[in-house]
Amino acid sequence: MSSSISTHRTADGDGSVLGAAATAAATSGSGRTRPAARGTAFYRRKRAVKACQVCRARRTKCDNLKPSCSFCLKVGAVCIQSPVDLSSLDPASLEILARLESLEVLVKGAVSPERSLSKIAAGARSDPSSSLPAPPSRPALALGQVTPPGPEHLMQWAVFRTLRHGSTVAPDRCLWIEHDINTAATPALQQAAPAPNELEQAGHLLDSFFSYVHVKNPVLDEAATRNLVYSETMNGINGSPASCLCLLIFALGALASPFGPDSDSDSGPWTTNYARAHSFFAAAQRRIGPLLLSDDLIVPQCLFLSGIYMMCVFQPVKAWRFFMQALVHCQQSSLSQLSPRDDRDASGRPPVGCEGSGLPPQYSVGTLRQAIYWSSWKSERELRDILAPPDFSLADTGLNSYPPLFPTPPAFDEECAVAIMPHLYRGRSSWYFYLAEISLRRLTARVSDEMVAIFNQHPTRHEALEALAAAIPEYEDQARQWIASLPSCLSFDASPERDDVCRFVLRGHVINLFELIYWPCISARLNPLGSETASAGDACSSNVARLAQKALDYHLLRLVVNRPGYRHRHHGTILMMNTCCRSALVLAAAALVSHSEAAVLCEGESKALHLPQGWRDEVGEIINMLTFWGNETPQFSQVRHLLAQVCDTVS
Template identity: 35%
Template structure:
């Protein structure tokens, strides 16, 4: 279920797409490589300001640290200087991420202009210093070490280096896997602060590594391991009002990841595409689970309610992310049907399912593609942990729409505004094209496919 899987469909054979994602990433532009970075930090940028930016732009979506500990590490660094230990490495990563924010790039002609800014060089200086300290962490498996590798992965994702980020998430998850033995389960010492931090970083590393693993297709020899920890992390002590909604968001995101994994397990373990009549029943069950999840949300995270009050910007951002993950789940539900509709030409090869039911699910799959693009549009020009994944998911949706548009039999199932949605993806890819070779390659392909279509359907407008 990634771009390369879609581009391997026979409908795209005539354009000979490049399916070697790893090759494209490894040949990315020099902007990501060979940077001449020194460890000369800009003392004019106050550490407290960098921490504030980190808390507002990174921590609220990944509550895996203790704020009080961070302040203690900062106090130690003021007295003793930046050392070569894990807490110094963590501080440097916090400063690196704080130097990146705020992450909006929409005022620039394209994303690459950011890389020539003092802001970027400052963030790379901090990250380079943190990298030099990571070697000391490799043989340790504590919470602090896991936090360092995770934040390094977040930084690399925000600067569109997904393969390198995945390696960091794998290392962070390896630290987490060593937390528990058979005799020491996650249920033990539930009230301990350290235990709660273990649970939080474990879940966050698991989600981040899995998202990238599925996209990069780095597990090719066997079925993906989609199992997840059985426990929910416990909330930290003394939640303040702002942190409380962040924690509800965190738990809601975990619940959606579980639903998504159940759907993926069904699709790949049960080979649902070989029996779409059975898949139809299962999909209806998944739709009900998604509806139950929506009803379970607290009022502050109601996806349809407007965000008002002092925390409106925060609530809007949290709901924006949840809506994106919910679309992921719907896309997975309907995936077997769009695959069958695009790739099976004759009735004899189509799995047994009524035409009306098949058409309904295919239309839903195509509607999700348009909705994904339209709902993500407000985040097209922001740099953050999920930017590359957003580029990938929206571009995949564009390719699915283009695949269906190239087949006459699916013309009547195309949703409204589908062509306009694809054009929005073109604008998005143009903005980020100089950041990574895969973005530039997919931009050229989308433009080629779009130019080769003739549009007589008013729903494309």
């Protein structure tokens, strides 16, 4: 009886241990027997692992030929055979080895914070049919050595190590921790929307919006929008999509101010205009939820303007959410199948505000939809580059990811614009700026792609820098040709002090392009080792030093050109602060290197970097700018403190 019971329990998985012991005792007839072996006591004996993984999955016999068995060779499958004989290992050990192998694959495949260039540039430019040998292996080159990184990465440079006093900077977090923005109604923010008897106030807000906000992103038909706003103001603000659009226009109009050195007088959080703008925006957000289920053109327009407002109040992460949602709505509406001259919305109606306006159809629905699509697309990509959100690869930020066509501008009649409708002249100028900015972004993306490809084609940083130095004159010519092609209303012939807001923004984008062109050279001079273990001389030459000097001059030029906009609130202010902080940190690093007599990094072959005249005053202006916006941008406090330390250290 006992033998039968023990045999029955042995067949049960839960009683395998007791069953094996009882069986051994019954067989020997003695209570003191040698313990069973680990493999037989805990697990059933299994056949040795001999077949390849393909044959094991098919449950067929494998002849174990090397390097590929007969079946895998016949069907063209990848034959995976274990290089180690695992037949003597028990199932638990095999499971442990399998888990360790999977962990090893995950660790090796994880993307480091430095973002290896080999993973970013692979794929689009590789030719599967090419038989060229792969370049020799080299240490992973950080993307920040080829394209300009954020200020948080520059603060990690070795030249700043002594000033940090052991403190560390979190590269992915420190600059984009946003302060909370309270959209609830408070006594200071309880401003009602314009009543029917406040048409004059609505007109002022409209003028401010179209003069200082819409001119940089012409996503609305100004004549139709004015007609819509006046109609909604007369009839009363309600919960309709048109009222949501009106409230967003009022919010941006109340927050906007003229461009110039005195533009900060009425835009701070302590002012009435800021409180009114916040109240309008909060009211619009209470109406934007039901819009998300609609496919009408007004939905991405409201989402995009909400993102613009978030940028104006220094909330880039929240702005990125709105831009992403606007882009999704545009892509869902099948933009590629919509003619630029269509005059009907997705619902079959004319654009919002055009019914019964009696205005000439300067803007079709196709033109407006293309405009909002491009604005949302470039705004989302612009923020994605600096925010680096999780699960968004940097591999699709180059030229190959750009939409194939430019947006189609509306048909402007110059005589009508000047004599009858002066606002159309402003619309034409804004579209010149709009198309120029898009073309410049495409040029920048193309240059960036080529620079990354150059660094991937050479085994060492030194060889890549020399190859890049040979290609830089061509990039400079392309930039100059683009500048020469600008229309007269955007020409750079006048001095930066006379720039309007469009020319100011465009001039800053051109400096961004030159910064990109020279960045590998200045990075090699100020942070020579980077992620490699070679000596400093391997990454520098006299030619590279000459280009690094030009890079320093452009970093100073950026601070000079952007100084008129240091206290001007608009949706690009925080982006300007980001780039200006980077230039200030580069100048500060160059000052520290020169001060410590460590600028000669190329075995005595190249000369030290010469600091541009006036660099200290311009860095001081950056410190003042960060102090001015300090209450709204606490994320830049570390940059401000570091720059102040450098100015105190370098006499």
